[in-house]
Amino acid sequence: MSKAVVTDEKLPDLPPPSNTVGPVHWVKENLLSSPGNIALTIFAAWLIYMLVPGTLDWTIISAVWAGGADACRANPEAACWPFVWTKWEQFIYGFYPAESRWRVDFAMLLLVVGIAYLMIEKTPGKRYMGLFMLVIYPIIAWILLYGSVFGLEEVKTNKWGGFSLTLVIALTGIVFSLPIGVVLALGRRSNMPAIRSICVVFIEFWRGVPLISVLFMSSVMLPLFLPEGVSFNDLLRALIGVALFSAAYMAEVVRGGLQAIPKGQYEGADSLGLSYWQKMRLIILPQALKIVIPGIVNTFIGLFKDTTLVLIIGLLDLLGTVQAGIADPNWSIKSVPYTGYAFTALVFFICCYGMSLYSRKIEEKLHTGHKR
Template identity: 60%
Template sequence: MSDIGTSYVRQQMAPPAPAPSSAVGATAWLRQNLFSSPLNTALTLVSALFIAWVVPPLLSFLVFDAVWTGENREACIVPEAGACWAFVKAKFSQFMYGRYPIEERWRVDLTGILLVAGLVPLAIPQVPYKRQNAIFTLAVFPVLAFILLYGGVFGLPTVETSLWGGLMLTLVIAIVGIATSLPLGVLLALGRRSQLPIIKTVSVVFIEFWRGVPLITVLFMASVMLPLFLPAGVNFDKLLRALIGVSLFSSAYMAEVVRGGLQAIPKGQYEAAMAVGLGYWQSMRLVILPQALKIVIPGIVNTLIGLFKDTSLVLIIGLFDLLAIVQSNFTDTNWAGPTTPITGYIFAASVFWIFCYGMSMYSRYMERRLDTGHRK
């Protein structure tokens, strides 16, 4: 009897059975993300129909029917011609450098290489020597960049800022604005939360003033009105005035983003820093600000992306950034055509999107890396 009973008892563990096909793989992903409910199913179908309606003609215009080569507008005015990429190809160097002298453009290229050489090691956590990279990027590189781009020393011919333009000028304004608005915003946020009445009042007045006026007004005032208040014979470079205006304007918005992070830190963190004997600046540098800045990474990046896109407003004061230099080339009679303007705008939009999306992706990476919260 015992032999009969034991013959039905498994002596070894059965091999694990594969999961149902509806629970793993592409089918499970589709059911979970696109067809999980009647509403999601309807939205998925509507989105698919919209994509099928928009994408084919868009691809035809941008790729299949596009004109890729040509010497002038004649190549782009053929019947049913798509985007005139030949126009972008012919004007590409001007889009990148503006009116910077052709024989001196190697200086712009070298500046870009130095910027990448400083930023990439600083942005990758695994790369060592962070302190040295930070010193080079924040202290040495700005001096080298000014010497290379402006010249006037070491035998380099002077290139006036009125000749700067294109993507180069866009990056100059954006990088200077980003590099100055973040530390100024942190100081203003600390000042607004200060217990000293004078410091708090000055910070509040500064923030509310700059947030209360549009950037286009700030640029106009910096370019046109500021020289009226300066002594006779004293004048600032137009680009320098724009950089100051953009930096002060963006720092006010950055201050409110940082202040939100400071207010999110529990009071116990401040008390713990005081309990171990840290002074105000030590507690802010070692305890409070690292946590606050980690919390507001999305807000900081959102402000920086807005600043990068707002650089196109410098056209109002006669500076030709990427978008302005693209628009100015529409008047070239050699390339005047029905598809030239839309092609130029698509090119400019693509460049802006690449930089903005890159900043967004890096911020998401940093959020995941710095996420030390306890999840259930």
């Protein structure tokens, strides 16, 4: 017969039951918790079994890693990575002059350093660095890439290409689409009918046409409406089209965040005597933008992938330079096209997944207990 013991001392915590922790519990809770989950788990395991071994064998195990085109011809049923090593500079710089590629490298280095500075926690002067990256850096990058000033040789934009051109288009669209989208979202919710109508027409027009049509319009039709002797650079036309197209989608994302803010926040700001712009800048927009971080980043990721469409107007981004390399008769090998597209997919996945990871970190940092 056991005896009851009464004590004022704190007893040590007991470990949790063995059936509520560990990998076995995780499998039961997440993979085998119901008949439907069991069926989905079996189906996913079958897909992995069918796809992953063959993919790993083609891309890594049996792939050709060294040598040239002859080595790939000897093994045409596996990935031909020497194609990527040989065309590497073309994939990065396009047809940018070799003697001036240091300018592209320096612009990319500034970009990486600036982004890393903003991502590292507790670094001083982040506000000023953010302003530098938004305002000063684009000017520096354009001077470095285009030249014609400070003794730099001019490099026409038709020689730009590869991954560097992809970054130029994507970053320009990202930098300009967010502020324009915020203004359009505020305008669509304005009490002034003229402002609201203009914003509604703008948003619905750009959302109602595909990006391919926008690029064709900017490249082929726009010059017909310009005065004689006035012209825009092909790349500049594409940048404007991509930025305005993305801004229309961004406006709807931001508008969703504005509508999610409780009415009491607006009334509280009005009761403090704040002006419209003070209310938006200090109270409403910070909350709205925090809510729609996933939607904003989703739009950015879509924009980054849509940069490949500039190929149809003659601008060779990363995908365009890869296709140009595939067309090289010296690399007329069965596995070369698949290798080139696999390389392109990997680069885009790394960039897009990096943006997704960073957005999740921002969400975790900014959420204030309302996250479900």
